[in-house]
Amino acid sequence: MSFLVDEEGQGAAEYILLFGGVIIISIVAILIYRSYFQRSALNSAQDIRDVRKNINDSDAAKNAGANNSTSPGPVPEPKPIEPPGKPIKPPVVPPVEPNPTI
Template sequence: MNFLKDEAGQGAAEYILLFGGVIVIAIAALLIYKNYIQNSNLNSADDAQTVRTNVGG
């Protein structure tokens, strides 16, 4: 019955489950926001120029 009290691998298993949960949440977020990211007209060069213009005066 000593194997019931052995907790040697418990910490590693908990970290694996936690890491797996984070990955599942990240993939779900990417799938949900996929359409927003693909259909947006992001242009970092224009955005940076707009910020420079507005900050400069």
């Protein structure tokens, strides 16, 4: 009856039971949620076609004026950047005259 007390291989058996439990739980979850995935209105192929069509339509609208023969006119000169607020002027200090009474 020494095999009842023997603990060799106990860790491996526990890992096998743990992985078996995880596999069983994942299979049950897939079976439960399979109906949700089958009934979804997700159609990725049609969604990708819609996105590509919208992108092409927006590019065509942006580039509609690019092929015209008239020029847009002169480019205005950029305005110089002014610092925010009023500029700080240094204080005016009157010159000091020597005192002749000393």
